[in-house]
Amino acid sequence: MAQKIELTNTVNESQLGLRLDQTIAELYPDYSRSRIKEWILNGMVSVNGEIVKKPRAKMMGGEALVVNADIEDEERWIAQDIPLNIVYEDDDILVINKPRDLVVHPGAGTPDGTVLNGLLFHCPALAEVPRAGIVHRLDKDTTGLMVVAKTIQSQTRLVRALQKRKITREYEAIAIGKMVGGGTVEKPIGRHSTKRTCMAVHELGKPAITHYRVAEHFREHTRLVLRLETGRTHQIRVHMAYLSHPLVGDLQYGGRPRPPRNASPELIQALRAFDRQALHARMLRLAHPMTGEIMEWHAPLPSDFVAMAEILRKDKQEHQDDEY
Structure with a gap:
């Protein structure tokens, strides 16, 4: 069954020079490129009040975009009884x-x-x-x-x-290395030039901003709280790797086990066994899309994350005399 939608937006200054179809895809990432192209060719997209049927039309920034389209069921995915929390x-x-x-x-x-x-x-x-x-x-x-x-x-x-950027997403992570204090990473992210499944800081990539602060210091690791302003693929993982502080367990971005000096066998084994990036989306805050009510949710840390933090904390306590 088809449903009618109307999308209105303004082209960002950062989208100067982008094609019309690329611009709409960035503004509305939940619609496929093929669907957006079809909308344009069928005269369902207007720019500054004028219908534009050229997907390759270049944007200058600041244009008013309006999409009036019919949505059909896009793909027939199967329903599966998968437990959702x-x-x-x-x-x-x-x-x-x-x-x-x-x-x-x-x-x-x-x-x-x-x-x-x-x-x-x-x-x-x-x-x-x-x-x-x-x-x-x-x-x-x-x-x-x-x-x-x-x-x-x-x-x-x-x-x-x-x-x-009106939805707040806050994460917790454990990064490798000693981080002195918090800060902001404002570096564009794009597809890695040689590794197709990876992203990387790239001057021609899309704007990406990550704020972070130190929540706890360990001997050679740091627990962080991070907030996203943008939502690029692998953004936190890429930005932390860019700072030379990849996340524990994130082998894709350089997070190989790096036990501190004189680490216990227990800690060495725990770091080797931690087989995912130590990253958890702990808080979400937004205005309800229909009522406007500000709503906020918190998710407790998963058990593997808690266990890793505890063993790093224990290691720090056992070696606190080493720091003096």
Whole structure:
């Protein structure tokens, strides 16, 4: 069944020189490039009040964009009875606490068994919402909070709020090395030049901003609290690796085990056995897309993260005399 949508937005100055289809894809990442191109070619997109049917039309920044389109069910994903830890739900949104080892969206190598398949089982009406209402993603092995929209209107408003940086996402991580204090990383991120599954700081990439502060010092590791202003793929992992402080367990970005000097066999084994990036989405705050009410959720740290912090804390206490 088709549903009508209207999307309105303003082209960012940072999108100067981008094609119309690329611009819309950045502003509304929950719609596929092929669908956006079809909208443009069918005269469903206007720029400053004029219908534009050229996907390659260049943007100058500041233009008013309006999309009036019909949404058909995009893909027929299967509904699967996958347990979801739902921490909040109403008629318009739901919030889940995602475990490790769970991919958010079907893709190459993971055709099913994802959060999306579980959402379709829990709420079959999500088949009519693009990407089953998923607004933002977490990496497979990153745990924590995600918001899902149950209607197209809610999804459109949440995606817009995300683009305007009005949704607060706070994470906790354990990084390798001693970090003296907090700060901000403002470095663009793009696809890695040679490793197709990796991202990297790249001057031609998309703008990316990560704020971080130190929550606890260990001997050769640091527990961090981080907030995202943007939501690029692998953003925290890439930015911390850029600072030469990759996350514990993140082999993809250089987080190989680095035990401190004279570490106990217990700590050495724990670091070697920690087989995912030590990253958890612990807090989510947003204005409800329909009521405007400010809502906030917190997810407790998973057990493996807690255990790692405890053994690093124990190691610091055992060697506190070494620091003097």
